[in-house]
Amino acid sequence: MPERTEPGRVSLRPPTVDSGHADHATIRLHDVWKEFVKRGGRVEALQAIDFVVEPNEFAAILGPSGCGKSTLLNMVAGFDRPTRGRVLVAGEPVEAPDPRRGVVFQEPALFPWYTVLDNITFGPKTLGQSPSVYRPKVETLLEQVGLQGFEGHYPAELSGGMKQRVGIARVLVMEPRVLLMDEPFGSLDAQTRSLMHELLLSVWERHHQTVLFITHDIEEALLLADSVSVMTARPGRIKERLAVEFPRPRSVELTTSPLFNELKREVLALIREESRRAATEKRA
Amino acid sequence: MSVISQRVPWFAVLPLGLLALWHVAVTQQWTPPGIIPSPAQVAESWYTWIFGAPGKSLSPYSGTWVSNVLYSTRRVLQGFLIAAAIGIPLGLFIGWNRLVANLVDPSIQLFRPVPITAWLPFSIAVFGIYDASALFLIGLGAFYPIVLNTTHGVRDTNLLLLRAARMLGAGQATILRKVVFPSALPSILTGLRLGIGVAWTAVIVAEMIAVKSGLGYVLWDAYYVSRMDICVATMFSVGMLGFLSDRVIYVFSRLVLRWRTLEAHA
Numbered sequence: 063m064p065e066r067t068e069p070g071r072v073s074l075r076p077p078t079v080d081s082g083h084a085d086h087a088t089i090r091l092h093d094v095w096k097e098f099v100k101r102g103g104r105v106e107a108l109q110a111i112d113f114v115v116e117p118n119e120f121a122a123i124l125g126p127s128g129c130g131k132s133t134l135l136n137m138v139a140g141f142d143r144p145t146r147g148r149v150l151v152a153g154e155p156v157e158a159p160d161p162r163r164g165v166v167f168q169e170p171a172l173f174p175w176y177t178v179l180d181n182i183t184f185g186p187k188t189l190g191q192s193p194s195v196y197r198p199k200v201e202t203l204l205e206q207v208g209l210q211g212f213e214g215h216y217p218a219e220l221s222g223g224m225k226q227r228v229g230i231a232r233v234l235v236m237e238p239r240v241l242l243m244d245e246p247f248g249s250l251d252a253q254t255r256s257l258m259h260e261l262l263l264s265v266w267e268r269h270h271q272t273v274l275f276i277t278h279d280i281e282e283a284l285l286l287a288d289s290v291s292v293m294t295a296r297p298g299r300i301k302e303r304l305a306v307e308f309p310r311p312r313s314v315e316l317t318t319s320p321l322f323n324e325l326k327r328e329v330l331a332l333i334r335e336e337s338r339r340a341a342t343e344k345r346a
Numbered sequence: 347m348s349v350i351s352q353r354v355p356w357f358a359v360l361p362l363g364l365l366a367l368w369h370v371a372v373t374q375q376w377t378p379p380g381i382i383p384s385p386a387q388v389a390e391s392w393y394t395w396i397f398g399a400p401g402k403s404l405s406p407y408s409g410t411w412v413s414n415v416l417y418s419t420r421r422v423l424q425g426f427l428i429a430a431a432i433g434i435p436l437g438l439f440i441g442w443n444r445l446v447a448n449l450v451d452p453s454i455q456l457f458r459p460v461p462i463t464a465w466l467p468f469s470i471a472v473f474g475i476y477d478a479s480a481l482f483l484i485g486l487g488a489f490y491p492i493v494l495n496t497t498h499g500v501r502d503t504n505l506l507l508l509r510a511a512r513m514l515g516a517g518q519a520t521i522l523r524k525v526v527f528p529s530a531l532p533s534i535l536t537g538l539r540l541g542i543g544v545a546w547t548a549v550i551v552a553e554m555i556a557v558k559s560g561l562g563y564v565l566w567d568a569y570y571v572s573r574m575d576i577c578v579a580t581m582f583s584v585g586m587l588g589f590l591s592d593r594v595i596y597v598f599s600r601l602v603l604r605w606r607t608l609e610a611h612a
């Protein structure tokens with residue numbers, strides 16, 4: 063693993079690890095527009111988005127509420143189609159959801175009638191994998207996310223953090239090259255969220271999936287991501303993209319370093335500017 | 347105080363009170379004599395109806411209870427199963443597919459307000475005074491709550507769960523089986539409970555007129571020969587059977603919806 067020792071923003075190149083095969087899971091949005099037609103009018107959610115997540119990059123997106131972050135992610139996931147423009151993953155246009163693009167939702171979205179184990183094996187079983195293939199993976203994952211002993215529990219019996227870990231495990235078991243996460247830890251308490259950060263970092267540092275991560279939390283974005291993009295208020299555009307080049311492996315202690323806080327102030331200023339602009343425009 | 351109030355079998359207070367009132371009303375002749383039987387008379391006739399030697403003194407109300415109960419129960423079960431076998435899949439498709447909904451739903455809504463009693467002449471004209479006629483009425487009555495509740499349950503399926511399933515590679519068939527059906531199951535079971543209730547109503551109506559056996563037939567026949575004691579015993583019998591079948595479905599739902607009872611406690 064290439065250790066980068068010098069922090070700061072030198073280049074945008076993400077670490078290149080274990081991508082020897084020809085699987086270049088690039089996410090590419092090309093001049094993407096999205097308009098919703100509602101009763102009584104149209105809502106312009108996204109405007110002329112050009113955005114690329116390189117293979118193995120962990121990209122975070124920040125932006126004011128309602129600016130179209132979920133809309134953007136839903137189009138990459140294949141839940142929704144752009145009004146104009148193209149969304150490509152690994153060079154192919156996105157037509158429908160695909161297990162190669164794992165999605166972690168803000169709410170865990172587990173199947174309440176299935177146990178933890180059945181939730182995690184939902185994907186492999188659906189794809190017709192044989193138990194001898196997925197069993198070992200499930201065992202490893204259960205250990206990795208700390209859910210051993212809870213295989214037979216129903217989601218209703220789990221805490222919020224545990225549910226979210228199941229939500230992550232059921233996606234990881236599919237070994238996706240692309241991970242899409244829409245404020246996955248937004249509803250967790252600070253303590254649990256911090257544990258989830260450590261979990262996600264350890265997962266990502268092992269597999270280096272291409273990640274699109276949406277959040278409201280600046281600190282979270284800076285701790286996890288290789289790049290942080292700030293969106294404008296609606297209609298959403300990409301306002302600015304910053305590289306975050308703290309060395310890896312990272313840990314939660316990073317958030318106390320002066321350099322981290324300097325970057326945090328910078329991002330905060332960008333977001334403030336955007337919220338202020340949105341507020342004045344509303345008044346006008 | 348609270349310890350005592352917990353030990354009192356409160357559920358029994360009202361029925362016992364009504365029974366006592368009934369007894370007093372008949373023995374004190376508050377009711378016209380000879381029309382309303384006393385609880386004791388009903389109990390005695392009911393006992394003979396159940397345990398008496400069949401064929402004794404040519405009375406049809408000796409030892410024939412079990413066979414009549416079996417006739418009615420079999421009809422209810424058959425009609426109910428037919429209704430469920432059609433209602434559940436149809437409800438799933440109406441809820442899932444807009445085209446099927448547009449095709450079928452308006453017709454269901456159009457026919458639903460017609461009470462099953464109004465179908466009697468039609469049913470007898472088409473099916474005759476046979477079992478088929480009874481099954482048609484019972485099945486039709488039970489069909490509506492089953493199909494409507496199933497449809498409602500399917501439409502209530504959480505969009506997020508549908509997306510999650512598609513993201514994990516599930517196609518339409520898998521989603522219907524593993525997501526939509528379990529998600530709609532609480533609603534489906536509610537439909538089944540309502541359906542079995544309607545089925546017991548329908549079987550009595552059908553047996554009164556469209557066939558010559560079962561509790562409904564006995565009820566009407568006993569009325570004609572002025573055996574009000576048997577009428578009342580029949581009413582109790584139907585009430586008990588309806589209650590029992592509802593319990594069976596209720597206990598079954600508790601078992602299959604275990605994940606849901608956990609949720610309520612969490």
Ligand SMILES: Nc1ncnc2c1ncn2[C@@H]1O[C@H](COP(=O)(O)OP(=O)(O)OP(=O)(O)O)[C@@H](O)[C@H]1O
Nearest residue numbers: 098100105107126127128129130131132133134296
């Ligand atoms: N299905 C839809 N129909 C109509 N309008 C929609 C739909 N989905 C989103 N919108 C609108 O598009 C805009 C962007 O929504 P989106 O959910 O993408 O915002 P967001 O950035 O994810 O917000 P939040 O941070 O609150 O999650 C909002 O104004 C929303 O009302």
Ligand SMILES: [Mg+2]
Nearest residue numbers: 131132133244
């Ligand atoms: Mg959102």
